[in-house]
Amino acid sequence: MTKRDFIYVALLVSLATGSVIDAFTGGPDAQGFTLNDLTQLIATVVLCVWWEIEDAKLRGGTAVTLTRTLTIFFAPLGLLAYFFQSRRPIAAAIAFVAFIGGALLAIVGGAFLGEWLVAA
Numbered sequence: 482m483t484k485r486d487f488i489y490v491a492l493l494v495s496l497a498t499g500s501v502i503d504a505f506t507g508g509p510d511a512q513g514f515t516l517n518d519l520t521q522l523i524a525t526v527v528l529c530v531w532w533e534i535e536d537a538k539l540r541g542g543t544a545v546t547l548t549r550t551l552t553i554f555f556a557p558l559g560l561l562a563y564f565f566q567s568r569r570p571i572a573a574a575i576a577f578v579a580f581i582g583g584a585l586l587a588i589v590g591g592a593f594l595g596e597w598l599v600a601a
Contacts, residue, residue, distance in 0.1 A: 501595035503595060504592065548562045
């Protein structure tokens with residue numbers, strides 16, 4: 482497993498864990514911005530930027546500063562820009578959908594697991 486793959490797995494685990502924690506702490510019913518929200522925000526941004534840097538190293542390039550900045554302020558847009566800078570258009574679109582799809586599956590899976598654990 483490459484460092485890039487390990488970072489992506491860490492991102493998925495982080496997102497799933499955040500959803501499980503949300504189930505125990507009130508989730509959508511929670512009032513305001515919780516500590517879990519802050520932790521998830523920071524972890525997601527750090528792991529996405531780190532993933533971009535490692536992917537660029539593996540592909541023999543560098544992650545552009547503008548792309549990393551976009552990822553910091555709005556991760557999906559920054560990732561989309563990175564994928565289109567580092568890959569051909571069709572490959573970029575497929576990679577982006579796979580990356581975001583995996584993240585969404587981790588969030589939904591964590592939410593279902595959390596709800597199941599709370600009900601048990």
